[in-house]
Amino acid sequence: MIGLLALGVGSSAFGAVSLTFPVDSAFFGPTRLNLGNSLTFDFTVDDVGNVTVNATTPSANASAIATVNGWDGPAGTVSDAALFGTSFTVTAAGERRNNAKTTFDAVGISGDGLQGGGTLGIFGHNASVIDGTTIANANIERIVFTVTSGTVAVALDAFTFTGNAASDPTVTTDSTSMNYFNHGVGAVDTSAAGLSFANGGFLRFEVLEEEAVGDPAEGYRLNALTFDITSPVPEPSSALLSGFALLGLMARRR
Numbered sequence: 001m002i003g004l005l006a007l008g009v010g011s012s013a014f015g016a017v018s019l020t021f022p023v024d025s026a027f028f029g030p031t032r033l034n035l036g037n038s039l040t041f042d043f044t045v046d047d048v049g050n051v052t053v054n055a056t057t058p059s060a061n062a063s064a065i066a067t068v069n070g071w072d073g074p075a076g077t078v079s080d081a082a083l084f085g086t087s088f089t090v091t092a093a094g095e096r097r098n099n100a101k102t103t104f105d106a107v108g109i110s111g112d113g114l115q116g117g118g119t120l121g122i123f124g125h126n127a128s129v130i131d132g133t134t135i136a137n138a139n140i141e142r143i144v145f146t147v148t149s150g151t152v153a154v155a156l157d158a159f160t161f162t163g164n165a166a167s168d169p170t171v172t173t174d175s176t177s178m179n180y181f182n183h184g185v186g187a188v189d190t191s192a193a194g195l196s197f198a199n200g201g202f203l204r205f206e207v208l209e210e211e212a213v214g215d216p217a218e219g220y221r222l223n224a225l226t227f228d229i230t231s232p233v234p235e236p237s238s239a240l241l242s243g244f245a246l247l248g249l250m251a252r253r254r
Contacts, residue, residue: 016076016077016157016227017043017051017053017226017227017228018076018224018227019053019224020117020118020224021120021222021224022070022071022117025113027067027111027112027113028113029114032111032128033061033063033064033067033110034059034109034110034123035059035064035108035111035120036058036059036064036108037107038057038091038092038093038094038106038109039055039056039068039091040055040056040057040091041054041089041090042055043075043087043090043150043229044087045078045084045085046085047084047085048084049079049081049083049084050074050077051076051077052074053071053072053075054072055071068111078229078230083152083230083231086150087149088150088152089149090145090154092109092143092145093106093146094107094109094143095107095141096122096123096124096139096142109143110122110123110127110128112221116160116223117223119221119223120222121219121221122143124139125139125141129221130205130206130219130220130222131207131218131220132218140207140209141206142205142207143206144202144204145197145202145204146202146203147197147198147200151199151231152229153196153198153229153230153232154198154228154229155195155196155227156171156190156193156203157189157191158187158188158189158190158191158225159171159187159205159223159225159226160187160188160225161185161186161223162185163219163221167182167183167185167218167220168180168182168183168207169183169188169205169220170204170206170207170208171190171193171195173196173197173202173204174197174200174201175196175201176193178193198232199232205222
């Protein structure tokens with residue numbers, strides 16, 4: 001039994017990795033930056049768990065490129081030894097629902113330096129904000145994070161946003177959704193919310209449709225994110241399951 005338990009079924013080690021999105025204060029309102037329809041964050045983990053990030057944008061605009069390049073550098077640590085010496089990529093995509101309410105189309109992510117030292121939003125109703133619209137179709141907007149290379153599990157530990165007292169951030173994964181209605185602004189602790197995703201999953205920052213219609217104040221600007229990064233917990237192996245079954249059989253025969 002001791003030998004079987006020592007095999008374990010996965011790692012529970014955690015490490016904190018953070019992203020911030022500083023934008024020069026010269027870029028705001030009409031001069032806000034279009035950072036392209038997606039942002040790519042390539043993370044590299046060294047042999048002791050230190051993490052660096054290389055951020056890129058598909059935009060050809062020199063100011064947008066320089067801004068995103070300014071996000072490169074140390075990003076935190078991981079303590080899961082299985083990730084030492086590895087790399088992984090997280091991509092953020094801008095999306096906005098079409099008038100027919102049938103699809104979410106790719107749309108530009110905006111970078112605004114007016115509030116909070118730099119924020120992300122979606123071009124649409126208010127081009128510096130993740131929001132909806134006051135028209136009946138409710139062209140709600142969202143930024144969607146996915147793991148696009150490497151094998152990691154990503155859990156949202158906290159996020160920071162700016163907006164107003166009526167801001168209504170909703171954060172959704174493929175298994176969980178949390179609403180922070182009329183939350184105000186600042187840091188939101190999500191460490192107990194279970195907002196996690198891995199390869200094939202997603203993490204969305206959005207507003208709900210019922211909040212979007214007729215409520216232009218519900219929008220918000222994304223400032224920063226903090227994640228816990230681990231290697232995914234594998235399913236128990238057939239050998240391990242067989243071992244537990246054998247233990248159960250032995251127990252019944254006593």
